[in-house]
Amino acid sequence: GQSLEQPSEVTAVEGAIVQMNCTYQTSGFYGLSWYQQHDGGAPTFLSYNALDGLEETGRFSSFLSRSDSYGYLLLQELQMKDSASYFCAVQDQKVTFGTGTKLQVIP
């Protein structure tokens, strides 16, 4: 089966950088994705890593280490609108989501 763990909450200051971690245990693995979900809304795709290393998309970066079964999402130049829940998800034949990290950005 699949198991993904994320910190439940994190608070960061506007303009700062925040890192949200994800560790996983899986029976199969193609890659790791990240999604953002605002309260009451649907998740939206942020980034995907199939290979080890860093992927950058604007203010968002995602990192994967397959040997450590570990990844993280890095948000730079935090804005108030970044306050949301962030989920990692593992792909094999299906897509399994982590428990999510609720990010609160404060002034």
Place this chain on the structure above:
Amino acid sequence: SQTIHQWPATLVQPVGSPLSLECTVEGTSNPNLYWYRQAAGRGLQLLFYSVGIGQISSEVPQNLSASRPQDRQFILSSKKLLLSDSGFYLCAWSVAGTNEKLFFGSGTQLSVL
């Protein structure tokens, strides 16, 4: 462009009543389709996924069933709802043969009373 439609947005149903939630995708062929459920403040639990018409994989033994009668139509059903079926139900699709990027519908908030 591709779009996903999910309805209704909210639903209040009594215990023991039936359920039917529908999801349709436009602008793509043979998508992978998914049903997830999310309890308040929690993560997404995979309920069912489908890689083609009539092909349904169930992830969690439960009071629900899914069907895919057409290529771009995915239906979630129950014959008799339980209180524990309450939650936020999300339909999603991905491009055939890949699943690194899911596109979600707007969700259905189901309250079973």
